[in-house]
Amino acid sequence: MRYSELFGKTAREAPKDESSANAQLLIKAGFVEKLFSGVFEILPLGLVVVKKISNIVREEMNAIGGQEVSLTSLQPKELWDEHGRWEKLKGAMYQLRDSSGKDIGLGFTHEEPMVDLVRSRVNSYKDLPIYLYQIQNKFRDEPRPRSGLIRGREFLMKDLYSFSSSKEELDRFYELCAGAYKKVFDRLGLETVYTEAAGGVFTNDNTHEFQVLSEAGEDTIFVCDKCDFAQNKEIAKVKNGDKCPNCDGQVKEERAIEVGNIFRFGTAYAESMNLNFTDVDGKKKPIYLGSYGIGITRSLASIVEVSHDEKGIIWTESVAPAQIHLISLGANSEADKLYEKLTKEGKEVLYDDRDVSAGVKFSDADLIGIPQRWVISEKTLKENSVEVKKRNEDKVILQKLS
Amino acid sequence: MRYSELFGKTAREAPKDESSANAQLLIKAGFVEKLFSGVFEILPLGLVVVKKISNIVREEMNAIGGQEVSLTSLQPKELWDEHGRWEKLKGAMYQLRDSSGKDIGLGFTHEEPMVDLVRSRVNSYKDLPIYLYQIQNKFRDEPRPRSGLIRGREFLMKDLYSFSSSKEELDRFYELCAGAYKKVFDRLGLETVYTEAAGGVFTNDNTHEFQVLSEAGEDTIFVCDKCDFAQNKEIAKVKNGDKCPNCDGQVKEERAIEVGNIFRFGTAYAESMNLNFTDVDGKKKPIYLGSYGIGITRSLASIVEVSHDEKGIIWTESVAPAQIHLISLGANSEADKLYEKLTKEGKEVLYDDRDVSAGVKFSDADLIGIPQRWVISEKTLKENSVEVKKRNEDKVILQKLS
Numbered sequence: 001m002r003y004s005e006l007f008g009k010t011a012r013e014a015p016k017d018e019s020s021a022n023a024q025l026l027i028k029a030g031f032v033e034k035l036f037s038g039v040f041e042i043l044p045l046g047l048v049v050v051k052k053i054s055n056i057v058r059e060e061m062n063a064i065g066g067q068e069v070s071l072t073s074l075q076p077k078e079l080w081d082e083h084g085r086w087e088k089l090k091g092a093m094y095q096l097r098d099s100s101g102k103d104i105g106l107g108f109t110h111e112e113p114m115v116d117l118v119r120s121r122v123n124s125y126k127d128l129p130i131y132l133y134q135i136q137n138k139f140r141d142e143p144r145p146r147s148g149l150i151r152g153r154e155f156l157m158k159d160l161y162s163f164s165s166s167k168e169e170l171d172r173f174y175e176l177c178a179g180a181y182k183k184v185f186d187r188l189g190l191e192t193v194y195t196e197a198a199g200g201v202f203t204n205d206n207t208h209e210f211q212v213l214s215e216a217g218e219d220t221i222f223v224c225d226k227c228d229f230a231q232n233k234e235i236a237k238v239k240n241g242d243k244c245p246n247c248d249g250q251v252k253e254e255r256a257i258e259v260g261n262i263f264r265f266g267t268a269y270a271e272s273m274n275l276n277f278t279d280v281d282g283k284k285k286p287i288y289l290g291s292y293g294i295g296i297t298r299s300l301a302s303i304v305e306v307s308h309d310e311k312g313i314i315w316t317e318s319v320a321p322a323q324i325h326l327i328s329l330g331a332n333s334e335a336d337k338l339y340e341k342l343t344k345e346g347k348e349v350l351y352d353d354r355d356v357s358a359g360v361k362f363s364d365a366d367l368i369g370i371p372q373r374w375v376i377s378e379k380t381l382k383e384n385s386v387e388v389k390k391r392n393e394d395k396v397i398l399q400k401l402s
Numbered sequence: 403m404r405y406s407e408l409f410g411k412t413a414r415e416a417p418k419d420e421s422s423a424n425a426q427l428l429i430k431a432g433f434v435e436k437l438f439s440g441v442f443e444i445l446p447l448g449l450v451v452v453k454k455i456s457n458i459v460r461e462e463m464n465a466i467g468g469q470e471v472s473l474t475s476l477q478p479k480e481l482w483d484e485h486g487r488w489e490k491l492k493g494a495m496y497q498l499r500d501s502s503g504k505d506i507g508l509g510f511t512h513e514e515p516m517v518d519l520v521r522s523r524v525n526s527y528k529d530l531p532i533y534l535y536q537i538q539n540k541f542r543d544e545p546r547p548r549s550g551l552i553r554g555r556e557f558l559m560k561d562l563y564s565f566s567s568s569k570e571e572l573d574r575f576y577e578l579c580a581g582a583y584k585k586v587f588d589r590l591g592l593e594t595v596y597t598e599a600a601g602g603v604f605t606n607d608n609t610h611e612f613q614v615l616s617e618a619g620e621d622t623i624f625v626c627d628k629c630d631f632a633q634n635k636e637i638a639k640v641k642n643g644d645k646c647p648n649c650d651g652q653v654k655e656e657r658a659i660e661v662g663n664i665f666r667f668g669t670a671y672a673e674s675m676n677l678n679f680t681d682v683d684g685k686k687k688p689i690y691l692g693s694y695g696i697g698i699t700r701s702l703a704s705i706v707e708v709s710h711d712e713k714g715i716i717w718t719e720s721v722a723p724a725q726i727h728l729i730s731l732g733a734n735s736e737a738d739k740l741y742e743k744l745t746k747e748g749k750e751v752l753y754d755d756r757d758v759s760a761g762v763k764f765s766d767a768d769l770i771g772i773p774q775r776w777v778i779s780e781k782t783l784k785e786n787s788v789e790v791k792k793r794n795e796d797k798v799i800l801q802k803l804s
Contacts, residue, residue: 042472070444096498
């Protein structure tokens with residue numbers, strides 16, 4: 001990518017009503033733009049990161065047997081009435097009446113259409129288990145969108161649904177998926193706390209969340225300093241400073257960002273929506289449902305929250321918009337050649353070929369946050385070298401041009 | 403892919419109210435499912451095809467300088483009032499009021515938010531031209547959705563917007579994009595007619611459409627039998643059998659599917675939405691806008707319409723869900739080995755490993771429509787061979803297993 005041609009260059013200012021670090025930095029660095037409260041557009045650099053995050057999630061979901069589908073945003077009221085959630089979600093789900101008088105909701109989550117799809121295509125025990133997922137925008141009528149891309153009205157999510165013939169199979173997959181989530185967040189460079197939580201509008205059972213410790217988060221969780229005890233405030237019976245219920249450690253209160261969650265619905269949908277299968281013995285039995293979400297744009301925002309400094313973003317290698325930020329200081333023809341060479345080698349390079357000052361190029365590179373900055377100038381060329389600096393280190397080294 | 407594990411197997415029946423070949427075949431073959439009128443869900447096999455079509459479009463858009471972004475479905479009324487389309491689109495655009503009292507429309511098309519994005523990020527002639535595109539669902543409140551995936555309420559589209567500093571640059575890109583569209587449809591195996599047309603709710607100027615001749619289409623166009631004259635009925639001053647206005651040929655009436663269209667808005671948005679730039683001479687000048695669409699799911703449906711027989715779909719190689727449909731007839735351990743070998747070689751194989759009759763496997767293979775069917779059985783193994791048949795040929799050949 002030549003920076004001179006890229007749409008979405010750095011901006012001096014971000015909207016004043018967006019106080020979160022993720023919105024400020026992502027807008028200023030040219031990754032996203034705000035359309036209105038809680039609604040963000042993804043620019044070319046941002047889309048590279050979104051696709052890298054999505055692909056990591058996709059790989060780990062495929063690895064545990066997930067099959068990708070794409071359901072719709074438009075969903076009929078009748079379907080949402082079956083489990084009683086049309087009324088329950090009023091004011092939270094966008095609900096509208098179309099020109100033919102039909103009541104339609106916008107995809108808030110997808111249990112109902114997934115259950116409907118599976119009951120129409122699955123009959124026999126031979127067809128189970130089935131794990132279906134999609135990576136797709138969700139819509140939520142948030143009264144007060146906040147924290148930038150952490151809580152929006154339209155956001156990208158991976159949602160997987162498991163359909164099992166027994167409680168044991170559901171439990172097995174639940175653990176398998178928890179492990180896959182851990183891998184996803186590790187690959188994204190996000191340290192997460194596996195936290196017991198409540199089910200909200202989803203289920204009355206306890207669920208688990210993957211929480212990133214950050215002041216930008218909206219969740220309060222209690223974490224033990226010695227063992228892996230972690231509970232969301234919603235269900236916790238402890239308070240800050242209490243003795244841990246599981247060991248002799250102490251519980252600490254933390255504000256956190258929920259980047260993933262996993263739910264066990266059991267047979268709740270089998271009952272309400274007639275989600276059944278015919279077992280090997282010819283008998284009709286209930287299908288056990290699980291539901292597993294990862295916020296894609298929320299993960300992106302979380303990475304920025306936990307990995308930035310006063311100068312800008314510091315991208316994790318695995319999701320960075322490029323590997324190398326190449327800066328030419330008055331050595332354009334040599335820089336052009338190096339850019340072509342690196343690109344041919346399959347390296348991802350953002351090449352700042354603009355006719356602007358060194359100061360502007362350096363501060364833009366810091367703001368954008370690509371892992372390595374390579375500077376080529378008459379001075380470095382005398383040594384047949386480029387000056388290489390990592391975004392997260394101060395050290396500058398001269399590296400020979402081969 | 404092992405067919406035994408695949409979600410979305412063949413179904414005996416498709417909904418009776420879907421009379422089009424594309425909906426009937428895509429539902430029966432397990433590529434899509436219908437949620438309600440005009441709203442289709444994409445199953446795993448269908449998603450492979452959708453992604454292949456999308457990637458061909460993406461490659462050709464990148465080749466002419468397109469930069470991919472992802473705008474939102476939720477759009478504020480204020481933005482659509484600027485060019486006067488909020489009122490104009492009433493009854494066609496889904497419009498709703500959120501819980502805070504804000505009026506929101508669902509992405510019917512994206513000229514307004516694209517113009518808004520570019521005016522906020524582009525100031526100087528140095529930033530132009532810019533070509534932005536996205537591949538994303540559009541929403542249209544169709545009173546009578548019809549023809550299966552050809553005219554739906556929610557559908558996948560590629561939309562590109564060009565921002566130019568002069569009429570000449572817009573014209574140059576318009577021709578360039580027309581050429582890229584021709585390449586896209588050639589790669590998809592779709593023969594298209596480049597047709598002059600009207601601009602609908604988009605522009606008063608004439609536009610161009612890429613039309614696939616098919617009885618499933620909703621458009622009527624007049625095409626000359628000798629030259630490249632082609633006009634949509636909306637603007638045509640000729641009728642069936644008339645002499646061609648451009649040569650001594652004869653004009654014929656055809657029903658057709660519009661799979662792509664290109665529009666020149668010129669400075670219409672510069673005037674209504676203040677879409678300007680500062681030129682090299684320091685003067686404020688209007689930006690020239692163009693808009694270019696390709697229906698992704700509509701292209702998929704069109705491929706099925708023009709390429710099927712009474713047994714099922716016949717996929718074009720470039721977008722087929724797999725290259726090889728491997729069938730085991732009582733030779734499972736050899737078939738397993740062959741499947742592993744082909745997969746390791748990077749071949750895309752749908753492997754029917756089910757315990758069902760040869761007849762079911764053959765008719766499912768014909769319905770699904772993968773370009774090559776390979777049959778392995780005790781009979782073929784005696785010759786150390788597989789039986790290979792192309793979907794679009796009757797000939798069966800024995801091919802040695804290496």
